[in-house]
Amino acid sequence: MHVHVKRAMSLSGAGLMPTQALADWTINMPPGVTGTSNEIFNLHMTIFWICVVIGIVVFGVMFWSIFAHRKSRGHKPAHFHEHTFVEILWTIVPLIILVVMAIPATATLIDMYDTAKSDINIKVTGYQWKWRYDYVDEKFGYFSNLSTPQEQIDNLAPKGEHYLREVDQPLVVPVGKKIRLLLTANDVIHSWWVPEFGLKKDAIPGFVNEAWTRVDKPGIYRGQCTELCGQGHAFMPVVVKAVPEADYNTWVAEQKAAAEKERELTSKDWTMDELMARGKKKYETTCAACHQVDGGGMPPTFPALNGSKVATGPVDGHLHRVVYGVQGTAMQAFGKQLSEVDIAAIVTYERNAWGNKTGDMVTPKQVLDYKKQSSK
Amino acid sequence: MSAVIDTHTEDHHHGPAKGIMRWILTTNHKDIGTMYLVFSFTMFLLGGTMAMVIRAELFQPGLQLVVPAFFNQMTTMHGLIMVFGAVMPAFVGLANWMIPMMVGAPDMALPRMNNWSFWLLPAAFTMLLSTLFMKGGAPNFGWTFYAPLSTTYGPPSTTYFIFAIHMMGISSIMGAINVIATILNLRAPGMTLMKMPLFVWTWLITAFLLIAVMPVLAGVVTMMLMDINFGTSFFNAAGGGDPVMFQHVFWFFGHPEVYIMILPAFGAVSHIIPAFARKRLFGYASMVYAVGAIAMLSFVVWAHHMFTVGIPVAGELFFMYATMLIAVPTGVKVFNWVATMFRGSMTFEAPMLFAVAFVILFTIGGFSGLMLAIAPADFQYQDTYFVVAHFHYVLVPGAIFGIFASAYFWLPKWTGHMYDETLAKTHFWLSFIGMNLAFFPMHFLGLAGMPRRIPDYALQFADFNMISSIGAFMFGATQLLFLFIVIKCVRGGEKAPAKPWEGAEGLEWTLPSPPPYHSFTTPPEVK
Incomplete structure (x- = not known):
C-alpha cells in the first residue's frame, strides 16, 4: 500500500523535478587523471579517427553510387565483377591498419598488468550492495555505502548534484603513489570502476584480482559498480578521494585511532x-x-x-x-x-x-x- | 502471413488439412516457415514491450514506474526473448520458406522433425514467460545469467528458465540438422556448392555453428541446474567451484551465437542488393570464404567478453588479436556490397532501403566492435552503454533490418500480392529514425560512464536517456505498422508476378507467386 502511494506521488512529481538544469551533454570518454587513463584515451581517439576515415571512404563511395548510379537518373548497370587485385588489396590494407592499432594497445595492456613495486595495498571487497575497503598494511577498514537519501530516489525530494554517486565514506588515497588494489567479492560478481583512473576490474567471489593506479591530481573521483549484481546494482557507487601525501598520513593516523576506539566501545x-x-x-x-x-x-x-x-x-x-x-x-x-x-x-x-x-x-x-x- | 492459399491446392493430388489441425500437424516447409515467422513477430512485440518498460523507467532519473527487482526481470526477459524468441526463429522461418525453393527441392529433408522443432518453441516460451507470475519473479540476472547471481542468488523460477533454454536448444539443433540435410541432399541437379545462393551458404554455415554451440549452452545450464538443485559446486567458490568458468563456457556458446544471428542476414542482403542494383554480386567466392572465416574465428574470440575478469595478459593479447582479425572478413563483405552497388542501376524499394541501411548501420556497429576489441580501451567500455549501443547496432539494423528486408523482398512470392510500397517506405523511415535516435546517444552515455542494466542513473546522463527513450518509443510503435502492412498484403493487393523484382535472380523466382504447395515436384536443371 505504502509503496503504491509513494509511486503515485513520484509519478505526479516527476515532471517537476529540477533535474534538467544539472544534466550535461558529455559525449566522450574523460581523459582522466592517471597515466593509464591518458593512454587509454589516446588509444580510444586513435581508433575512433581511423574508423572515421574508413567510414568516410566506404560510405563516400556508397553515397556517391546512391546519388549517381540510380535507375531514375538513367544509369545503366555495369557488368564488372570479381577483381583479384582489388580483393587482395582490401584484405591486406585492413590487416596492416590492424597491426598498427595493435602495437600501442599491446604496450598499454602490458603496462596495465604490471602491479609490481606498489606503495600501498588496499583490499576492495564487493558486497550486495556496497564496497568495503581494507587498508591491508595499516590494519583498518570500513564499508562505503550510498549516501543518497531514499527520498531523492523516490522523487520525493530534489536530487542533489552527486545523485547516486555519493557515499558516506570514500576510499582515500594519496596522490603520486602506486596503489595496488586487491579485488574480491563476498557474494556475487561486482566490478569496481572509476572512469577517470581508467581502472575497471571485476570483483569475483573466490578470486583475488589485482589492479593498480597512480593518481596525479588531488580531487574526488566518482564511478560505480559495473557488473549486474542484483537489485541494488545501480546503488553502489565508488567514490575516491585523492589527497596529498601529508593529508593522507594524517587521515590514516586518525582512522587507526578511531578503529582502536571502536574496539574499546x-x-x-x-x-x-x-x-x-x-x-x-x-x-x-x-x-x-x-x-x-x-x-x-x-x-x-x-x-x-x-x-x-x-x-x-x-x-x-x-x-x-x-x-x-x-x-x-x-x-x-x-x-x-x-x-x-x-x-x-x-x-x-x-x-x-x-x-x-x-x-x-x-x-x-x-x-x-x-x-x-x-x-x- | 497465410503461407499457402487454399485456391491453388486444386492443382495437386493433396493439399493442406483444414482448420487448426493444418497448423498443428503440418509437415509443409511453407506452413512451418509461416508459423516460425508469426511466432517470431509475436515474440518481437512482446520483447519490445519489455524494452518500452525499460525505456520508460529510464526516461528520467529516479525510480518512477517499476522497482529495481522488476526492472532486472525486464532487461533479462527482453534479452532472452529477442535473442531466442525473435531473431533466431525469424531466420529459421526464412530458411524454411526459402531454402527448398532456392535449391529446387519439394520440401525440407526432414518434414516431421521440422514440425516438432517448431512446436517445441511455443512450449519453451510459455514456460519462460510463466516465470513472470511465479513467486520471486522471473529470471533477473541478465540474459547472460552469470553465476553465482543466477545460481546461489537466483530466484526460485531459475529451474524453469533452465528447462525452457533446454527446449529452445533442442529446437534449434533439430532446425539446424534439417537445414544441413536439405542443403546437402536436396539440391537440384547441377547446383554445385559454389553455385548455391548466398542465403543458402550462410545458412549452411550458421547451421553448423548451431550444432557446435547449442550443446555448450545446454551444458552450462545443466551445470547450473546441478548447482541449484543437487548440491554441486561448479560455479560456487565456497564449494571449490569457479564463477569465471561459467563465463568461459557461456561465451564459448555466446560468441558464435552472435554470428548465428547475423550470418543469414548477410546472405539475404547479398541477394537483395544485386537485385535492386541490377548488377551481379561483386565477389561471390570471396563472400563465401569471408563467411567461413568469420565462422571459424568466432570460436576463438569468446574471452573478449571477459577482458575485465582478470585473465592473464597473454590471454588478453591472444583474444584481442583474434577479435581484431574478424574485422578483415567483415570488411571484405562490406566492400563487396558497396562494390556491387557501385555503377549499378539502383532503385530503392523497401527491401533495398532496409538492405542499404543494414550495410551502413551494421558497419557502424562493426566500428564500435573494433574499438571494443582493443583490450585496454575495453576496460573503459566494458559493461557500459557503449556496449549496449554496439550490440543494438549490430542486432537491430543488422539482424532485424535484415529480416525486414527479407520479408519485403519475399512477401510478394509468399502471398502472391504486392505489399503497399508507400506504407513500407514509411515503416522504413520511421524505423530508421527511431532506431538511430534510440541507440546512437547510448554511445555517448557509455563513454560518459553510464553502466548498463541500471534502473536509475546519475544526473549527467539525463538528457541523452530522454532522447534515447523517445527514439525507442518511436521505433516500437512503428512496428505495429509492419503488422498492418503484412496483414494487408496477405489479404489482397496487386497480383504479384513470378518475378516481381527486375534484377532478382534464383530458382525461387521461377515458381509462380504464391508457389505451389510442394515447391518443386520435379527438380529444375541448374547450368
Missing part, C-alpha cells in the same frame, strides 16, 4: 539513548534500503520490521537473523560485516523504533556473548 557502558541514536544512523545506512526508513519494508521480498514478530519477539531470535541472515533470501549475514556495537545499536533501535515499543536494550556485550555461544 564494546566494553563501554551504553545508555538506551546512545544506542538508539547510533542505531538510527546505522539502520538508515545499512538496513533502510530494503526495510525502509519507516520500517515498513517492501513486502513480500522485504518484510516490514514495524510490528514484526522478529523485532518484537525474543531477543535471541532477532539477533540470529541479523548475525546469520536468512538462507535463500536477500537477508545477509551481518555478523562479520558489522561490529558488535553496531549490531547492538541496530537491534535496539529496531526493537524500540516506530510502533515497536518493547523497551529492550541490547548491549554490545550481549551481542558478543550471543556470537560466542551460538558459534560453538
Whole structure:
C-alpha cells in the first residue's frame, strides 16, 4: 500500500523535478587523471579517427553510387565483377591498419598488468550492495555505502548534484603513489570502476584480482559498480578521494585511532539513548534500503520490521537473523560485516523504533556473548 | 502471413488439412516457415514491450514506474526473448520458406522433425514467460545469467528458465540438422556448392555453428541446474567451484551465437542488393570464404567478453588479436556490397532501403566492435552503454533490418500480392529514425560512464536517456505498422508476378507467386 502511494506521488512529481538544469551533454570518454587513463584515451581517439576515415571512404563511395548510379537518373548497370587485385588489396590494407592499432594497445595492456613495486595495498571487497575497503598494511577498514537519501530516489525530494554517486565514506588515497588494489567479492560478481583512473576490474567471489593506479591530481573521483549484481546494482557507487601525501598520513593516523576506539566501545557502558541514536544512523545506512526508513519494508521480498514478530519477539531470535541472515533470501549475514556495537545499536533501535515499543536494550556485550555461544 | 492459399491446392493430388489441425500437424516447409515467422513477430512485440518498460523507467532519473527487482526481470526477459524468441526463429522461418525453393527441392529433408522443432518453441516460451507470475519473479540476472547471481542468488523460477533454454536448444539443433540435410541432399541437379545462393551458404554455415554451440549452452545450464538443485559446486567458490568458468563456457556458446544471428542476414542482403542494383554480386567466392572465416574465428574470440575478469595478459593479447582479425572478413563483405552497388542501376524499394541501411548501420556497429576489441580501451567500455549501443547496432539494423528486408523482398512470392510500397517506405523511415535516435546517444552515455542494466542513473546522463527513450518509443510503435502492412498484403493487393523484382535472380523466382504447395515436384536443371 505504502509503496503504491509513494509511486503515485513520484509519478505526479516527476515532471517537476529540477533535474534538467544539472544534466550535461558529455559525449566522450574523460581523459582522466592517471597515466593509464591518458593512454587509454589516446588509444580510444586513435581508433575512433581511423574508423572515421574508413567510414568516410566506404560510405563516400556508397553515397556517391546512391546519388549517381540510380535507375531514375538513367544509369545503366555495369557488368564488372570479381577483381583479384582489388580483393587482395582490401584484405591486406585492413590487416596492416590492424597491426598498427595493435602495437600501442599491446604496450598499454602490458603496462596495465604490471602491479609490481606498489606503495600501498588496499583490499576492495564487493558486497550486495556496497564496497568495503581494507587498508591491508595499516590494519583498518570500513564499508562505503550510498549516501543518497531514499527520498531523492523516490522523487520525493530534489536530487542533489552527486545523485547516486555519493557515499558516506570514500576510499582515500594519496596522490603520486602506486596503489595496488586487491579485488574480491563476498557474494556475487561486482566490478569496481572509476572512469577517470581508467581502472575497471571485476570483483569475483573466490578470486583475488589485482589492479593498480597512480593518481596525479588531488580531487574526488566518482564511478560505480559495473557488473549486474542484483537489485541494488545501480546503488553502489565508488567514490575516491585523492589527497596529498601529508593529508593522507594524517587521515590514516586518525582512522587507526578511531578503529582502536571502536574496539574499546564494546566494553563501554551504553545508555538506551546512545544506542538508539547510533542505531538510527546505522539502520538508515545499512538496513533502510530494503526495510525502509519507516520500517515498513517492501513486502513480500522485504518484510516490514514495524510490528514484526522478529523485532518484537525474543531477543535471541532477532539477533540470529541479523548475525546469520536468512538462507535463500536477500537477508545477509551481518555478523562479520558489522561490529558488535553496531549490531547492538541496530537491534535496539529496531526493537524500540516506530510502533515497536518493547523497551529492550541490547548491549554490545550481549551481542558478543550471543556470537560466542551460538558459534560453538 | 497465410503461407499457402487454399485456391491453388486444386492443382495437386493433396493439399493442406483444414482448420487448426493444418497448423498443428503440418509437415509443409511453407506452413512451418509461416508459423516460425508469426511466432517470431509475436515474440518481437512482446520483447519490445519489455524494452518500452525499460525505456520508460529510464526516461528520467529516479525510480518512477517499476522497482529495481522488476526492472532486472525486464532487461533479462527482453534479452532472452529477442535473442531466442525473435531473431533466431525469424531466420529459421526464412530458411524454411526459402531454402527448398532456392535449391529446387519439394520440401525440407526432414518434414516431421521440422514440425516438432517448431512446436517445441511455443512450449519453451510459455514456460519462460510463466516465470513472470511465479513467486520471486522471473529470471533477473541478465540474459547472460552469470553465476553465482543466477545460481546461489537466483530466484526460485531459475529451474524453469533452465528447462525452457533446454527446449529452445533442442529446437534449434533439430532446425539446424534439417537445414544441413536439405542443403546437402536436396539440391537440384547441377547446383554445385559454389553455385548455391548466398542465403543458402550462410545458412549452411550458421547451421553448423548451431550444432557446435547449442550443446555448450545446454551444458552450462545443466551445470547450473546441478548447482541449484543437487548440491554441486561448479560455479560456487565456497564449494571449490569457479564463477569465471561459467563465463568461459557461456561465451564459448555466446560468441558464435552472435554470428548465428547475423550470418543469414548477410546472405539475404547479398541477394537483395544485386537485385535492386541490377548488377551481379561483386565477389561471390570471396563472400563465401569471408563467411567461413568469420565462422571459424568466432570460436576463438569468446574471452573478449571477459577482458575485465582478470585473465592473464597473454590471454588478453591472444583474444584481442583474434577479435581484431574478424574485422578483415567483415570488411571484405562490406566492400563487396558497396562494390556491387557501385555503377549499378539502383532503385530503392523497401527491401533495398532496409538492405542499404543494414550495410551502413551494421558497419557502424562493426566500428564500435573494433574499438571494443582493443583490450585496454575495453576496460573503459566494458559493461557500459557503449556496449549496449554496439550490440543494438549490430542486432537491430543488422539482424532485424535484415529480416525486414527479407520479408519485403519475399512477401510478394509468399502471398502472391504486392505489399503497399508507400506504407513500407514509411515503416522504413520511421524505423530508421527511431532506431538511430534510440541507440546512437547510448554511445555517448557509455563513454560518459553510464553502466548498463541500471534502473536509475546519475544526473549527467539525463538528457541523452530522454532522447534515447523517445527514439525507442518511436521505433516500437512503428512496428505495429509492419503488422498492418503484412496483414494487408496477405489479404489482397496487386497480383504479384513470378518475378516481381527486375534484377532478382534464383530458382525461387521461377515458381509462380504464391508457389505451389510442394515447391518443386520435379527438380529444375541448374547450368
